[in-house]
Amino acid sequence: MSNGETTHSLSRSDKSGRVMTYAVLLCGAVVLLIPFVFMVSSSLKTEAEVAAGSISIIPKEVQWQNYPDSLEKMRFRSALANTVVITVLSVLGQILSSSLVGFGFARFRFRGRNILFMIMLSTMMLPAQVTMIPVFVLFRTLGWIDTFWPLIIPAWLASPFFVFMFRQFFAQVPEELMEAARIDGAGNWTIYWRLMMPLCGPVIAIVAIYTFMGAWNDFLGPLIYLNSPRNRTLALALAAFNGQYGITDAQQLMAASCVTMLPCIVLFFAAQKYFVESVAMTGLKS
Amino acid sequence: MTIAKALRSLLALAALLVIVWSFYDVGMRTWRGAGARRAVTLTVLHWGTPSEVEIMQSLVDRFEHEHPDIRIVRIHAGDYESKLKTMFAAGTPPDVFYLGYENLPEMAGMKLLTDLTPYIEKEKASGRGAWLDDFYPILMDAFRFDGEKTGKGPLYGLPKDFTTSLMYVNVDLFKEAGIPIPYEGWTWDEYEQDMKKIASLSHTKGRGEVYGGVLNTWPAVLRNILWCYGGDFFGESFRDVRLDDPGSIAAMEMIQRTRFIDHSVFNATGLSKDGGQEFYTGNVGCIGPQGRWMTPRYRSITNFQWDVVPLPHQKRKVSMIFTVSWAMSASTRHPKESFELMKFLSGPEGQVMSAKLGLAIPSLQSIAHSQAFLDPDQKPKHTPIFLKEIAHSELAQNPRIRGFDDILNREVAEAIQFNRTTPMRAARAVENSWLAEINSPLQSKEYPPMRWDLIGGGTAALILAATALFWWRARRERIGPLDRRQERAGWMFIMPWILGFLVLTLGPMVLSLLLALTKWTALTPFTDARYVGFDNFAHMARYDEDFLQSLKVTFYYVLLAVPLGQIAALAVAVLMNNKVRGIGLFRTIYFVPSVVSGVALATLWLWIFNKDYGLLNTILWPVARWLGTTPPDWFGMDANLWAIPGFVLMGWWGVGAGMVIYLAGLKGVPTSLYEAATIDGAGAWRRFWNVTLPMLSPLIFYNLVMGIIGSFQIFTQAKVMTNGGPGNATLFYVLNLYRQAFELHKMGYASALAWVLFVIVLVLTLLVFRGSKNLVYYEGLKA
Incomplete structure (x- = not known):
């Protein structure tokens, strides 16, 4: 009810509009899904069929065996546990730290704020490839190589990308709302936790999704920080299918990829309603 | 409804269980591992x-x-x-x-x-x-x-x-063309004739296009072909480039002939880097020069007989050794x-x-x-040929300075892949670039070691002084207790970032700035770096053609990708904000592509962007014919113009990631505004233009800035898909930076490149900030 398309009783033009909407939605969905369908179908083909570059959607003989085979090859169990631990801790840390910093930048007046904010934004422009080695040396000095800390701790120290996003949202909240809370005797922390956080449900959902995807699929970080096979993450395990002379067992790579991305899809499906059904946002309406 | 609810709770429970189990599993392993x-x-x-x-x-x-x-x-x-x-x-x-x-x-x-x-x-x-x-x-x-x-x-x-180098042959095609399988050896002249014979099988017996062969021409194997004709990359010294020798030229002319005059040899351009796929389809007579490494893959071939034969010879009979x-x-x-x-x-x-x-x-x-x-039950039947070739195998001499292969790839492709120049001209271009590279002061001059002690001390003093100054000024300024309290609270809230900034960003940034003034391989600790002053920047401007090329490619991409990407994301978000049945499913479908792993995608794009039977061009054919032209060979012959739009299209496929942000923003627009506008008689378009856009402007601004920053740093897709090729048509800035840092081992130079990029993006972003002052509408932002 809360979007631009105000709903009236179904007039004729509304009906045809709806049909149009569905048509556009369907077309787009088909285009976007083709590659995905291709992936799933490749994951069920034989090695020979995939290698020959077959483009048919239906496999000649369905090879369910590809799934258990590839999972065993990539040592799925420990890789999954490692990835889940890293991802969950990263998501929690990112939401907390970035929202705190975003709140600080949006709603407090302090000297140096604007300069600091510009500095923060500009740090995003330095390609990661260059700070990679100095940061690696730092974590090595701390003795954190082959542990999960280098992959988790940075998420607890706020990322500019998300701080900016939180700040843009906090900045939009009407000042009267905060004033009212202050008059009711709420301190900064209460305002942050009780008022601001519930208001920015959609942002939290986005930060969670983005961080989840980032941590789940991160390749370069685990590549340089993790050594022993038992510490491998899913992304590292996936890359192992890519041998020195190109991809071998592409069908197993496809199967492994499907399994790996499944949690991302499920999570998004579950979370997408928060983008548009955030109850808290209704507080802004009146 | 209740089923959906039950399903959701079930999912949540499963997720919780997985999380608990994961922490338990990792915890136990850490515990036990300590023993x-x-x-x-x-x-x-x-x-x-x-x-x-x-x-x-x-x-x-x-x-x-x-x-x-x-x-x-x-x-x-x-x-x-x-x-x-x-x-x-x-x-x-x-x-x-x-x-x-x-x-x-x-x-x-x-x-x-x-x-x-x-x-x-x-x-x-x-x-x-x-x-x-x-x-x-x-x-x-x-x-x-x-x-x-x-x-x-x-x-x-x-x-x-x-492994030694040889050729894999499709026995069936050779037999059908009436050619005896050359197990005992053949010449390149015979190869040319045989390729024509096999190619003439095209469109017979319900077949499509048939190619005599696929010639691999990445630098190492190209060198093997040159050897056969008596040529080589280098003479006695690595300063003596021999690509213009009669032998080298003859070899490259043979490649040009078979690819562009006879059309008997498949010209693998663009995304299909090796043509190995073509061999699989059974429509290619032979592929090589190739090592043993393809054997396991080819063992899964079922639709034809295959085997191995020696590499053709001409002036010399020689097979290159690859070893680890x-x-x-x-x-x-x-x-x-x-x-x-x-x-x-x-x-x-x-x-x-x-x-x-x-x-x-x-x-x-x-x-x-x-x-x-030599297991006789395993294919290929003539495995002993791999061993026989050792008798006339040779080692390649390689220079201590890297970079020759990149230059060779770039320039020789103009001749043997795109047919835009003669082998002789390509050879001269390689020589010029290579001599420029080894004569650049960065390679030839002796530099003093970097004085880390001095610099370190100086930097520390500078930082201390800056902090002290800041502190001092802050103390002197008189502000009320209320403001002071607010100030303290503000600093408290941004503390996590301050910490992260100091430790994970400022330190490394300062270090990389210092490294930009050095020559450092990154293979030794950075105490070994040499101080070069501003020579890295001079090298960029005067000697490095890749730098200019990468700037051109990147700007082209940013100019296309940022506006088109934002429009697409906003349009999809508006569409997704419709309240129709099943919209949740649609949202998920539109989002799925942005989570597909890059490695798995490579095969897929190959199939979509193929010039002849690719999905995209199949759709474009009627349009192109109507316009009186042909659809582009995206990542092949037309790469200079069309490869970048190709990347933009690939980017559109991941529109879901940007859509998510706009979708959340659309939610934040108060319904009352729309209602008021409707009462005032505004149509859907006016409402979008006068309500949605202004209300979304902070987000659009945000996405624009992020889009610019992100587009300048495009890397992963390019690395996986094209690796800069063909030629240097998709050599994005960060890809070049990565290559300099991690393949050519010029970490100091790469740091300089990074800082140049940093300044470019910073200036652009400031311009966007300036320009957007009057266009962005903040409702409650405290100034």
């Missing part, structure tokens, strides 16, 4: 497919079992160069690692490797070293380097395995144990196992000639 301690720990770095990893693991297990006091940390790297580089740069190189002989001159030249000669001699003196004589002599020579040339001098590696060894880093703390391990890993046991896998030829003669490798 086992051994006296010596060795790290081993290697690459390989899952089957090779299995073999390695079982070897490591065996070794640990036989040596209870040695613990092995086996590291398998999906991106070997980056991993090896970071380990060396941090001063913790692996004790034992894979080393290809093409990298030997550079690594040995920097004194990163242990000379194995004393260990070999000791082994032989003790009477247990007889098996070391079983290695093919040419392979041992491949890992000797005297400071200038490969082949003599100290030994730096124990050969793990190797186990090497020991110079700084290992346990050389004796490392050598034990190397012996074991390159010993008979492991060689038998990998011989059965079929990826390479065992480096021990007795095993190469055993059933393990």
Whole structure:
């Protein structure tokens, strides 16, 4: 009810509009899904069929065996546990730290704020490839190589990308709302936790999704920080299918990829309603 | 409704269980792992497919079992160069690692490797070293380097395995064209004739296009073809480029002829880098020069008979050796144990196992000639040819400075892939670029070491002074207690970022700025860096053609991708904000593409962007015909113009990620505004223009800034898909930066590149900030 398309009783033009909407939605969905369908179908083909570059959607003989085979090859169990631990801790840390910093930048007046904010934004422009080695040396000095800390701790120290996003949202909240809370005797922390956080449900959902995807699929970080096979993450395990002379067992790579991305899809499906059904946002309406 | 609810709770429960189990699992492993301690720990770095990893693991297990006091940390790297580089740069190189002989001159030249000669001699003196004589002599020579040339001098590696170069043939096609299979050898002239005969089978018996062959022409194998014609890359010295020799020219002309005049040889451009796929389809007569590594893949071919034949000869009969060894880093703390391990890993046991896998030829003669490798039940039937070719195989000499291959790729492609210039002109261009590279002050001048002590002290003093100044000014300014309280609270809230900034960003940034003034390989600790002043920037402007090219490519991409990407994301978000049945499912579908893994995608885009039968061009054909033209060969012949739009299209496919942000923003627009607008008689378009857009403006601004920053840093897609090719048509800025840093080992130069990019993006962003002042509408922002 809360979007631009105000709903009236179904007039004729509304009906045809709806049909149009569905048509556009369907077309787009088909285009976007083709590659995905291709992936799933490749994951069920034989090695020979995939290698020959077959483009048919239906496999000649369905090879369910590809799934258990590839999972065993990539040592799925420990890789999954490692990835889940890293991802969950990263998501929690990112939401907390970035929202705190975003709140600080949006709603407090302090000297140096604007300069600091510009500095923060500009740090995003330095390609990661260059700070990679100095940061690696730092974590090595701390003795954190082959542990999960280098992959988790940075998420607890706020990322500019998300701080900016939180700040843009906090900045939009009407000042009267905060004033009212202050008059009711709420301190900064209460305002942050009780008022601001519930208001920015959609942002939290986005930060969670983005961080989840980032941590789940991160390749370069685990590549340089993790050594022993038992510490491998899913992304590292996936890359192992890519041998020195190109991809071998592409069908197993496809199967492994499907399994790996499944949690991302499920999570998004579950979370997408928060983008548009955030109850808290209704507080802004009146 | 209740079913959906139940399903959701079930999912949540499952997620919770997985999370709890994961923490338990990791916790238990950490707990238990603390127990086992051994006296010596060795790290081993290697690459390989899952089957090779299995073999390695079982070897490591065996070794640990036989040596209870040695613990092995086996590291398998999906991106070997980056991993090896970071380990060396941090001063913790692996004790034992894979080393290809093409990298030997550079690594040995920097004194990163242990000379194995004393260990070999000791082994032989003790009477247990007889098996070391079983290695093919040419392979041992491949890992000797005297400071200038490969082949003599100290030994730096124990050969793990190797391959000779030859051709794979489609036996059925040869027979059908009436050509006897050239098991005993053939000439390149005969090759040309045979290719034509096979290509003439096109469109017979319901077949489509048939090609005589696929010629691999990446630098190393191209060199082999040049050798056959009496040519080479270099003469006696690496300053003497011999691509304009009659032999080299003849070889390149042959390639041009078969590809562009006879059309008998498939010209693999663009995304299909190797044409190996084409061989699989059964429509290609032969493919090569190629090593043993394709054998395991081709064993799954079922629709035709295949085999191997020697490489054609012309003036000379010669086959290039490709080999990888186990090497020991110079700084290992346990050389004796490392050598034990190397012996074991390159010993008979492991060689038998990998011989059965079929990826390479065992480096021990007795095993190469055993059933393990020559198993008559395994394809190809003529495997012995791999061994026969050793008789006239040769090693390639490679320069200590990297970069020749990149130049060669770029310039020679103009002739033999795009047919836009003559081999002679391409040869001259290679020579010019290469001489510019080795004559650049960065390569030829001697520089003093970087004074880290001075710089470090200076930097620390500077930072301290800045902080003190800031503090001092803050104290002097008079503000009320209320403001002071607010100030303190503000600082408290941004503390997590301040911490992260100081430790993870400012430090490394300052370091990278300092490194931009140095020459540093990143293979030695950065105390070894040399101070070059501003020569890195001078090199950029005067000697580096790739720099300008990468700027051009990147700007082209940013100009296209940022506006088009934002419009697409906003449009999809508006669409997704519709309240229709099943919209949740649609949202998910639109989001799915942005979570598909990059590696898995490569195959897919190949199929979509193919010039002839690709999905995209199939759709575009009618449109193009109507306009009186043909659809573009995206990543092939038309790459200079169309490859970047191709990347933009790929970006559209991931529109879901940007959509998510706009979708959340649309939710934040108060309904009352729309209602008011509707009452005032505004139509859907007016409402969008006058309500939605202004209300979304902070987000659009945000996405625009992020889009600019992100587009300048496009890397992963390009690395996986095109790696900068064809030619340098998709050499994005960060891809070039990565190449300079991790492939060409110029970390100092790469840091300079990074800072140039940083300044460019910063200036652009400031301009956007300036320009958006009056266009962005903040409702409650405190100024």
